[in-house]
Amino acid sequence: xxxxxxxxxxxxxVSLGKGVRMQVLIGPEEAPxxxxxxxxxxxxxxxxxxxxxxxxxxxxxxxxxxxxxxxKVYEVKPGDVVFIPAGVVHWYENVGEEPFVFxxxxxxxxxxxxxxxxxx
Amino acid sequence: xxxxxxxxxxxxxVSLGKGVRMQVLIGPEEAPxxxxxxxxxxxxxxxxxxxxxxxxxxxxxxxxxxxxxxxKVYEVKPGDVVFIPAGVVHWYENVGEEPFVFxxxxxxxxxxxxxxxxxx
Numbered sequence: 329x330x331x332x333x334x335x336x337x338x339x340x341x342v343s344l345g346k347g348v349r350m351q352v353l354i355g356p357e358e359a360p361x362x363x364x365x366x367x368x369x370x371x372x373x374x375x376x377x378x379x380x381x382x383x384x385x386x387x388x389x390x391x392x393x394x395x396x397x398x399x400k401v402y403e404v405k406p407g408d409v410v411f412i413p414a415g416v417v418h419w420y421e422n423v424g425e426e427p428f429v430f431x432x433x434x435x436x437x438x439x440x441x442x443x444x445x446x447x448x
Numbered sequence: 449x450x451x452x453x454x455x456x457x458x459x460x461x462v463s464l465g466k467g468v469r470m471q472v473l474i475g476p477e478e479a480p481x482x483x484x485x486x487x488x489x490x491x492x493x494x495x496x497x498x499x500x501x502x503x504x505x506x507x508x509x510x511x512x513x514x515x516x517x518x519x520k521v522y523e524v525k526p527g528d529v530v531f532i533p534a535g536v537v538h539w540y541e542n543v544g545e546e547p548f549v550f551x552x553x554x555x556x557x558x559x560x561x562x563x564x565x566x567x568x
Contacts, residue, residue, distance in 0.1 A: 329529075330518075330520065330522065330530065330532070331522040331528055332528065332529050333529070334528070334529055335527065353507070353529045354505050354529060358531060360503055361481065361482060361503070361555040362505065362553065362555065364507065364553070383480055383481070385482065387454075387473070387484065387507075387551055389509075395451070397450045398450075400450065402450065404451055407453055407454045407455065408452065408453055408454070409451070409454055409457075409473045409474060411479075414480070431507055431551070433482065433553055435480070435481040
């Protein structure tokens with residue numbers, strides 16, 4: 329691929345979350361070093377507290393959310409840039425009335441997701 | 449940094465281009481593996497034919513452009529995903545009436561830009 333619309337990529341349900349789906353826009357078969365994914369969290373949706381073994385570089389495209397990173401909580405909006413270091417506990421909650429949409433880039437590396445607890 | 453608006457990052461003029469500026473949203477001091485940059489090409493602006501030693505993973509945020517990759521030319525729009533392999537000749541021309549804005553992620557690695565010719 330050289331150019332494609334994000335709408336051409338199939339969506340996957342992210343079963344760890346509530347109302348979360350994901351598209352792998354540039355995947356491991358193509359990317360030499362890092363992957364591009366697009367996430368959608370529906371209104372009322374969330375991702376529980378968890379850790380990854382890889383860092384996340386994110387860019388918010390649409391909507392509003394509360395994101396916990398370590399012991400801090402951030403309210404994010406379109407145009408915000410988010411960096412989540414490898415191994416740091418993080419979680420997401422859509423706090424708006426529209427889908428919360430963001431790009432999430434990760435290195436092409438092994439990753440294990442560990443849920444820290446079930447967020448109420 | 450954990451969260452910041454893209455507007456908080458200083459812009460740099462990209463002297464290789466015409467009407468092109470760039471922000472390093474997540475830079476080498478912070479990123480373990482890859483960098484996130486945001487480019488703006490003003491209406492009438494362009495980047496000449498060039499190569500990089502690193503691949504580009506891009507996501508179009510605003511505007512319309514013609515992008516040459518190798519011997520092909522693509523018209524791109526918001527939501528389009530662009531992959532430019534390392535070493536492949538590429539160029540950009542804003543063909544719209546608004547700024548052409550895109551994210552461009554590159555691996556954290558040495559890069560030399562080589563201009564192939566001056567595009568008319």
